[in-house]
Amino acid sequence: MTTGAESLLATLEANDVDVCFANPGTSEMHFVSALDRADRIRGVLALFEGVVTGAADGYGRMTGNPAATLLHLGPGLANGLSNMHNALRSQSPIVNVIGDHATYHRDLDAPLTSDIEGAARPFSHWVRTTPTADSLGQDTAEAVRVSREGKIASLILPADAAWTEVDAANPIAVKAGEPAPDPHVPDGALEAAARVLREEGSRTAILLGPRSATPDALAAADAIAAATGSQVLLNTFMSVISRGAGRHGAQRIPYPVPQSQELLSKFDNILLVGAKPPVAFFAYPDKPSRLYQPGTRFIDLTDGFQRTVESLESLRSELGNTVDTPALELQLPGLPTGEITPEKLGVFLGHSLPEHAVVVDESITTGRSFGEATDAARPHEWLTGTGGSIGYGMAASVGAAIARPDQPVITLEADGSGMYMPQALWTQAREALNITTLIFSNRKYQILRNEMTNVGVPKFGPKAEALLDLNNPGIDWVQLSESMGVPARRATTIEELQAAFTAALEEDGPHLIEVML
Amino acid sequence: MTTGAESLLATLEANDVDVCFANPGTSEMHFVSALDRADRIRGVLALFEGVVTGAADGYGRMTGNPAATLLHLGPGLANGLSNMHNALRSQSPIVNVIGDHATYHRDLDAPLTSDIEGAARPFSHWVRTTPTADSLGQDTAEAVRVSREGKIASLILPADAAWTEVDAANPIAVKAGEPAPDPHVPDGALEAAARVLREEGSRTAILLGPRSATPDALAAADAIAAATGSQVLLNTFMSVISRGAGRHGAQRIPYPVPQSQELLSKFDNILLVGAKPPVAFFAYPDKPSRLYQPGTRFIDLTDGFQRTVESLESLRSELGNTVDTPALELQLPGLPTGEITPEKLGVFLGHSLPEHAVVVDESITTGRSFGEATDAARPHEWLTGTGGSIGYGMAASVGAAIARPDQPVITLEADGSGMYMPQALWTQAREALNITTLIFSNRKYQILRNEMTNVGVPKFGPKAEALLDLNNPGIDWVQLSESMGVPARRATTIEELQAAFTAALEEDGPHLIEVML
Numbered sequence A, B: 001m002t003t004g005a006e007s008l009l010a011t012l013e014a015n016d017v018d019v020c021f022a023n024p025g026t027s028e029m030h031f032v033s034a035l036d037r038a039d040r041i042r043g044v045l046a047l048f049e050g051v052v053t054g055a056a057d058g059y060g061r062m063t064g065n066p067a068a069t070l071l072h073l074g075p076g077l078a079n080g081l082s083n084m085h086n087a088l089r090s091q092s093p094i095v096n097v098i099g100d101h102a103t104y105h106r107d108l109d110a111p112l113t114s115d116i117e118g119a120a121r122p123f124s125h126w127v128r129t130t131p132t133a134d135s136l137g138q139d140t141a142e143a144v145r146v147s148r149e150g151k152i153a154s155l156i157l158p159a160d161a162a163w164t165e166v167d168a169a170n171p172i173a174v175k176a177g178e179p180a181p182d183p184h185v186p187d188g189a190l191e192a193a194a195r196v197l198r199e200e201g202s203r204t205a206i207l208l209g210p211r212s213a214t215p216d217a218l219a220a221a222d223a224i225a226a227a228t229g230s231q232v233l234l235n236t237f238m239s240v241i242s243r244g245a246g247r248h249g250a251q252r253i254p255y256p257v258p259q260s261q262e263l264l265s266k267f268d269n270i271l272l273v274g275a276k277p278p279v280a281f282f283a284y285p286d287k288p289s290r291l292y293q294p295g296t297r298f299i300d301l302t303d304g305f306q307r308t309v310e311s312l313e314s315l316r317s318e319l320g321n322t323v324d325t326p327a328l329e330l331q332l333p334g335l336p337t338g339e340i341t342p343e344k345l346g347v348f349l350g351h352s353l354p355e356h357a358v359v360v361d362e363s364i365t366t367g368r369s370f371g372e373a374t375d376a377a378r379p380h381e382w383l384t385g386t387g388g389s390i391g392y393g394m395a396a397s398v399g400a401a402i403a404r405p406d407q408p409v410i411t412l413e414a415d416g417s418g419m420y421m422p423q424a425l426w427t428q429a430r431e432a433l434n435i436t437t438l439i440f441s442n443r444k445y446q447i448l449r450n451e452m453t454n455v456g457v458p459k460f461g462p463k464a465e466a467l468l469d470l471n472n473p474g475i476d477w478v479q480l481s482e483s484m485g486v487p488a489r490r491a492t493t494i495e496e497l498q499a500a501f502t503a504a505l506e507e508d509g510p511h512l513i514e515v516m517l
Helices: A004-014 A026-035 A049-063 A073-090 A116-123 A133-147 A159-163 A189-203 A215-228 A257-264 A308-319 A342-352 A370-374 A393-403 A424-430 A446-454 A462-467 A477-483 A494-506 B004-014 B026-035 B049-063 B073-090 B103-108 B116-123 B133-147 B159-163 B189-203 B215-228 B257-264 B308-319 B342-352 B393-403 B424-430 B446-454 B462-467 B477-483 B494-506
Strands: A019-022 A042-045 A067-072 A094-100 A126-129 A152-158 A204-208 A231-234 A241-243 A269-273 A297-300 A357-362 A380-384 A409-414 A435-441 A488-491 A511-516 B019-022 B042-045 B067-072 B094-100 B126-129 B152-158 B204-208 B231-234 B241-243 B269-273 B297-300 B357-362 B380-384 B409-414 B435-441 B488-491 B511-516
Touching: A004 A026, A004 A133, A004 A152, A004 A159, A019 A026, A019 A049, A019 A393, A026 A067, A026 A094, A026 A152, A026 A159, A026 B446, A026 B462, A042 A393, A042 A424, A042 B462, A049 A067, A049 A073, A049 A094, A049 A380, A049 A393, A049 A424, A067 A073, A073 A094, A073 A116, A073 A152, A073 A393, A073 B073, A073 B116, A094 A116, A094 A133, A094 A159, A116 A126, A116 A152, A116 B073, A116 B116, A126 A133, A133 A152, A133 A159, A152 A159, A189 A204, A189 A215, A189 A269, A189 A297, A189 A308, A204 A215, A215 A231, A215 A308, A269 A308, A342 A370, A342 A494, A357 A393, A393 A409, A393 A424, A393 A435, A424 A435, A435 A477, A435 A494, A446 B026, A462 B026, A462 B042, A477 A488, A477 A511, A477 B477, A488 A494, A494 A511, B004 B026, B004 B133, B004 B152, B004 B159, B019 B026, B019 B049, B019 B393, B026 B067, B026 B094, B026 B152, B026 B159, B042 B393, B042 B424, B049 B067, B049 B073, B049 B094, B049 B380, B049 B393, B049 B424, B067 B073, B073 B094, B073 B116, B073 B152, B073 B393, B094 B116, B094 B133, B094 B159, B103 B159, B116 B126, B116 B152, B126 B133, B133 B152, B133 B159, B152 B159, B189 B204, B189 B215, B189 B269, B189 B297, B189 B308, B204 B215, B215 B231, B215 B308, B269 B308, B342 B494, B357 B393, B393 B409, B393 B424, B393 B435, B424 B435, B435 B477, B435 B494, B477 B488, B477 B511, B488 B494, B494 B511
Parallel strands: A019 A042, A019 A067, A067 A094, A094 A152, A126 A152, A204 A231, A204 A269, A269 A297, A357 A380, A357 A409, A409 A435, A435 A511, A488 A511, B019 B042, B019 B067, B067 B094, B094 B152, B126 B152, B204 B231, B204 B269, B269 B297, B357 B380, B357 B409, B409 B435, B435 B511, B488 B511
Antiparallel strands: A241 A380, B241 B380
C-alpha cells in the first residue's frame, strides 16, 4: 500500500535525486510524512520559499543534478519565482513539487486557490498538474528527465493525488528516460569557424555561455585562441566559472555598456559556445542595446547550451594545429592594509581565497574589481546572478554548500541584495553549512545611483535620494546574523577582515562578516 | 516637456493616490526621479517587494483608496505576488506599476527578460503594458478606476515609455472614470430573503463577506437578526472587521472543519452579503469541502462585494419591523498573571487593546481564542490574512499605519509567519510608524503539526518533525528587530508583556515584543 506521495519520493530516489529543499504547508503533509520513509533524500527546511528555489539553483549549478523543492500552492510558488528566474537563466536543473488543493476542492474557490500553472509557466520550462496518485511515478520521472536538460520542471501535486493509494498494478518508482540528446553542431559550423579563425583570428572571439566555463572547456578554448590569435570571452553573468591557478583564464564581458562595446568592437566574428549574441543588461537612452558592432558574423557551435567541450574539441581537430597552453600559475598578491575599499577587497580575495572555494558572487557594485584581482588566485569556482534577480546569493550558497560539503563556500553579498532573502542564514545555521558570508555594507543601492546617471538623470532630489538609501536606519548585520544563529563579526579594516575571515574558515559551520565600506 | 513617468505620477496625483510603496531598479529610475516633483505622493521604500505589496494591501483595506506600488520587472513582481494574492482575496484596491525593459530591448532576451504579463495575470484583475509615453495618462487613469472596484490593477511600464516625452497635444494628468456601478440587488432577492427570515428566522444566517463588516453593516445586520431570530456570521478571514465596544458583534465561522460544520448545521438558509457559500480552507481526507449542510438555500443580496450597507438597509425596509439594537458595551476582563499561554494572551488583549487600535492578525494557532476574548474590548479594527498567503502581517501593518497615522497599529504575528517578510520592520523604523508587533514565539509550525494529524498522519518521524520545527537554531526576535532599527523587548510573563506593551504604546515609532510561549 503506497500513496501517491510515496511513489513521488520513491521515483526521486530511483533517479538519484537526493535532496529536497522545502517550505511545506497543509496540502503537502503527506509528502512530508512520506519523506520520513525516503531514506536517501535529505529534507532541508527553509523559512521562505525564495531560499528553497535559490538553494536548488545553487545545488543544480554545482552538481548538474536536480534538487527537488517543496512549495505550498500559488503563494508559496510565487515567493520562489524570482530565484527560479535566475535558475532558468543559469540553465540549472530543478524539479519543483508544488502542492495544490485536492482536485475536487479546486473549483470551490477556497481562499488559497489560484492559477498555479499560470504562475509557474513564465519561470518554468515544463509545467504539469499530475491528475492522480497513479500518474505520479510517470510524471515525476518525466520532470526529472526534463530537468536534466538544464531546465526547470514544475510538477503540481494535488493533495488527493498525494494521499490516495497507488493502484497495485502500477509501478511505484519509475526510472526517468534519457534527456533529449544534445543538438549536434550545426552543419558547416565547424568548417566556418575554423576558416574565420585561420583567416581573421585576431578579429574573432570565442564566447562561452553560462554553463560553458568548465576547466576542460576553458583549456580547449584557450588552446584555440593561442593557435589563432583569437580571444576567449565569457558572458557577463555565468552559472559557474572555474577559475584561478591550474585553470585557463578568459575575460568576462563587462557590465557597463561603454566598456563592453569597446571590447567587442575588436571583433568581426564571434563564435558562440552555449552563448547568444551579447546584449546590454538594460536599455539606456541613446545607448545601443546590442553590444557587438553592426555586421558582426556569429557562428553557433552548439545550437544550445550543452556539448561545450565536445564542440571545442571538434573545432580543435578541425583546426589541426592547436597545442595545449599552460594553465595559470598561482600568483598571490600581498595583503593590503588599513581602511577597506572595493579595490582592496579584490586584492584581499586574491590573497585569501582558500583552495577549491566555491564563491557565490552577489557583490554588485562593490565587486567590480574582484574578477581581475582573483584571476590567478587558488583554484576556485565562481557563481554569479545569471538572471538579474536580486537576492540569490545567500540562498544559492545553501545549495552549493550541500552539494560540496568539503569545499568552503564564500558568499560575496551586497547589503542591499542581502536584505531580499536574509532567511537563508537560518538554514545555513540549521544545516551547519561551511559558508562564510561577507556583507559589503555601503548602506545604499549604489548601483541605482550609478544607473540614475546612466539613464540621464544628472541630479536627484530628497525623495529619489531616500529611495536609494539604506541608512536611516542602518542595518546591523552582526545582530541580524546572530538572530538566526550564524556567528558574526564586523570588520572596519583589512586587518580585522583578515582575522575574521581566517577564524571563520577554521571553524566548522556558517559565519558572517559585516565589511564596513 | 513632460516625460511618460511624469504623466503617470501626475495622473496618480490627479486621482488622489497619495502614497507609492517602492522597491525600484534601473528601469524605474525615471519614475523615481519624477517622484521628486510629485509633491502630493509619498514615496516609501521597502527592502523586499512582498513588503511593498503587503503594505499596499493594508493601506487599501483601511482607506478604500489604492496605493501605488513600484516593482522591478518580472522577478520584482514575482516577489510581490504572494501578498497580492491576499490583497485580491481581501478586495483591496491596488495600482501596481511594474517596470519593464524598453520596448525595443524586450525581444533581445536580455537576462532579466521574462513574461511579466503572464506572471501578473494570476494575481491581478487587470493587466496592461502601456505602449508609449502618450498612453500613460489614460492607462494610469484606467488602472486607478479599476482598482477602486476593490481590484488589483497591474500596469507594466516599459522604460522608454517612462523616459520619452509626452506629445504636447496629449493631456498629462487624466482623471479616472467612475468605477463600474455596483450591481443591483438581484431581482426578487430581497423579497425571498425577507420571506425566509420571517418564516424560518432561527434557521437562517446572514453571512458577511471580507469587506462587509463595517460598523453600519454590522448594526443593520444585527437589527435584522434581532427582529427575526437569525444569526449574523462572518467569513473566517476578513479584510477588516469593526469590533469592540460601540459596535455590533458577529461570529466568525471557525477555521477547523468540525466546528464550522457544527455551526452551519443550524441553518437551512444563508443570506450572502458580499460573501460566497462557505467552504473549507483545505480539503481533508474523509471530511467535506463544503461546510454548509446539503440542501442549504443561498440568497445572494449583493451579487458581488459592494453595497453591503445599502443591501442590508433595503432588507430592513422590506422586513419593516426591525429596530436598532444596542451596541456592545465595554467589558474589560481583568489582567491575567504569570506564565504566558495562548488563552491568557487573548484575555490580555481584551484588557489592553488601546482605543481605535488597528489590529493586524497573523497569529495563526496562537490566536484561536483572541476573537472571543476581545469581543467587548475598546473599539478597534481587526484585519486577517484573507488569502492564506503567509507573511502578510508585518507588511500590511506598514500600510495600515500610514493610512491611519493617529491610531495605534498592533501586529499579532506568529514566529513562523513573521519569518517570511521580516524586512517590513526596517520600513516601520524608517517611516517611524506607530506599530507594536507581538511575536508569538512557539518555535514551531504548530498549525502544520495540527494539520498533519487532520490529514491522517498520526505520528511522524524525525525528518517530518524537523520540517515543522523552528528550533535549532532558535530565532532571537529581539536581535532581529533591533538589527533593523525597531526597539524590542522579550516577555516571558504577562507582567513583562504588559510593561513592554504599555511602554511601546507610550513612545512614538515602532516596537516589537517577543512573547515567549
